[in-house]
Amino acid sequence: MTDFDVRLITDEERRSTFDLLGRALHSNRVSDETWARVGDSWPAAHKFGAFDGDAPIGVASSFDTEIAVPGGAVVGVAAVDGVGVRADRTRRGVLTALMAAQLADVAARGVALAVLHASEPTIYGRFGYGSAALGKTVRVARPAARLHERVPASGDVRMLTPDEAVKEIPGLYRRIGLHRPGMLGRPDLWWPIAHDRHVGPAGSHVVAVHSGPDGDDGFVVYDTVEHRSLDAPDEGAVLKVRDLQAAGPVARAALWRFLLSVDLVSAVHARHRPVDEPVAAMLTDHRHARSLDVEDDLWLRPVDVAAALGARTYRTVGPVVLAVTDRTLPANTGHYTVGPDGAARTDTAADLALDVDTLGMLYLGQWSATALAQAGRIEVRDPAAVARADELFTTVAAPWCGTLF
Numbered sequence: 001m002t003d004f005d006v007r008l009i010t011d012e013e014r015r016s017t018f019d020l021l022g023r024a025l026h027s028n029r030v031s032d033e034t035w036a037r038v039g040d041s042w043p044a045a046h047k048f049g050a051f052d053g054d055a056p057i058g059v060a061s062s063f064d065t066e067i068a069v070p071g072g073a074v075v076g077v078a079a080v081d082g083v084g085v086r087a088d089r090t091r092r093g094v095l096t097a098l099m100a101a102q103l104a105d106v107a108a109r110g111v112a113l114a115v116l117h118a119s120e121p122t123i124y125g126r127f128g129y130g131s132a133a134l135g136k137t138v139r140v141a142r143p144a145a146r147l148h149e150r151v152p153a154s155g156d157v158r159m160l161t162p163d164e165a166v167k168e169i170p171g172l173y174r175r176i177g178l179h180r181p182g183m184l185g186r187p188d189l190w191w192p193i194a195h196d197r198h199v200g201p202a203g204s205h206v207v208a209v210h211s212g213p214d215g216d217d218g219f220v221v222y223d224t225v226e227h228r229s230l231d232a233p234d235e236g237a238v239l240k241v242r243d244l245q246a247a248g249p250v251a252r253a254a255l256w257r258f259l260l261s262v263d264l265v266s267a268v269h270a271r272h273r274p275v276d277e278p279v280a281a282m283l284t285d286h287r288h289a290r291s292l293d294v295e296d297d298l299w300l301r302p303v304d305v306a307a308a309l310g311a312r313t314y315r316t317v318g319p320v321v322l323a324v325t326d327r328t329l330p331a332n333t334g335h336y337t338v339g340p341d342g343a344a345r346t347d348t349a350a351d352l353a354l355d356v357d358t359l360g361m362l363y364l365g366q367w368s369a370t371a372l373a374q375a376g377r378i379e380v381r382d383p384a385a386v387a388r389a390d391e392l393f394t395t396v397a398a399p400w401c402g403t404l405f
Ligand SMILES: CC(=O)SCCNC(=O)CCNC(=O)[C@H](O)C(C)(C)COP(=O)(O)OP(=O)(O)OC[C@H]1O[C@@H](n2cnc3c(N)ncnc32)[C@H](O)[C@@H]1OP(=O)(O)O
Pocket: 024, 025, 080, 081, 082, 083, 084, 085, 086, 089, 090, 091, 092, 093, 094, 095, 096, 097, 116, 117, 118, 119, 120, 122, 123
């Protein structure tokens, strides 16, 4: 058994906890030079550390930002951006204590939702997080792939210098807006690490911007990995898309058109794309776009269930009553009526019963109630309520986060 205390870290403990996280994730210890560039992205605020004496043995970090929910509202969210326990102190309850402290803090601050990307999908369900938005990996073969003649073509794509990218991309991301459920605001502190890794002096990525009739409306960040060898002298590079954001379908199509036009490339490879992004449909032969994987991307935890349910909208169909169980934040346990007029606590008998992590899976519209009931995650007390819940929670656009944090 390890004795440890959990508390907010101090300013002096920022660097050691950042290093601890890096070690837990198997990245190199940061140099003084790198820390000078990215240290501001790791403020002490909202970071819980587990300490054995003065030595940090675990950390759970989050930052406050905003997320788009179904219906278009943009609400406050705690984005959990770094969780790690020192390898010689794992499986002794350190993470459990850190999660309890972090969730209690998020709840006390009145933030209704928490989100994260999980290193392993088995870790966070027990703390009430559900896999809420999936991401697709798509690989398009070049030069074979040809765009269908009706794919919109408009505007212009221009490449930015690294300095221009650092200056222009944060504002452009804000301008594009959070137009899909699951999209996340990128606060100022998010950018320095992303810039440093990809477009700054240590990065190798290219940034290209699309301009439409109303100005800049999309951008892509990509890298190319050379695959030519003595055995395969004609093999082109693989172009790896890191970040592709567009205000609408025309800008998105223009960015894909640009990516598919880059010479000496044998494949364009994009991970964590929206599951409904119609890349295959944009091609004359859709087998040239292969969906290689669909994986969990954004995990979501309703921290204040009533506020979370009240923040999104629902389709027009009769209401359902959900019995929600939350073992980590028991104040959430109770019955909620959910319908086109909104959501509220109720004493009415429940139609469907589920744990709060399953509510996280339902919340952004990624999973249907039918699928979750078939998987045994929803206990069906009134069979007619399942189809109503399907209709209430579904969204036209698949949820998508699009921001790694
Ligand atoms: C949002 C993000 O930052 S994702 C990144 C998460 N961090 C990492 O993956 C870095 C490497 N891993 C680690 O640092 C640690 O192993 C952690 C943070 C995943 C887990 O920390 P621990 O202190 O070992 O967790 P803790 O002891 O509280 O475990 C709680 C429960 O989760 C289980 N658990 C914890 N980690 C894992 C895992 N990786 N796989 C499966 N089960 C796990 C434990 O077995 C335990 O189960 P139990 O309650 O049934 O006994």
